[in-house]
Amino acid sequence: MRIKAKSKGGVTTAKVMAKHPMMSYAEAEKKGKKANFITYVIAKVGDETVYEASTSQFLSKNPYLKFAFKGDHKGKEITITWSDLSGKSKTDSKKIK
């Protein structure tokens, strides 16, 4: 996962690019493969949840997510976890600038 996060003026902004084929049911049928796509993403700073999204087969491949939350979190780590339809999940962290 590529994560970029920075705090400025009391607001922290994060940009995430997850690596995932995000294969929709239509695409899977065409390719004779199994549909699989990220279905849930959660971002935390410490114990605090700062972003939560339930996603679908209609997000682009290697999904890009941009979000923001209040607070100056410079120096802290933001942790992003996604899980997909197949039950797989991945977690990555990055220091907030």
Place this chain on the structure above:
Amino acid sequence: MERRKFLGLGAGILAATMVPMSISAQNYRETKIDLWKVKNEKGKPGVDAAIKALFGTDKTEEGKAKLKAPDIAENGAVIPITAKAEGASRIAVFQDANPESAVAVFDVPKNGIADYSIRIKMQQTGNVVVVAEVDGKLYKASKTVKVTIGGCGG
């Protein structure tokens, strides 16, 4: 009208238009499994049905919800959109261009800012719809996105 009766009437009307309380921190793939199955049929978009499946009502107003999306998407596989609504506790994105309608649901956490950007796919020209829940009411914004090359493997 008698005062007591009048107050009771007001509460009744309020209850009818308020959105049922949502529990935050949920995975809608687990808690609202039907939402993701609502289809867009030819001549019968599933957007309103999907809104109802998620929020319990499809009654929306204009105003607080904002949607940023391109007028024309050269590549239907990567369409950047931004959904926002100040003070929203929940924001959802729908469209009528793909086989199913629901795209994403964001629960806005305590210090979250309801301003979310994602990139989506659309098989064909269609409407992207954002619905935001603010203080128990729903606000909607929509935009037609023209797709020149469809992006759903189709």
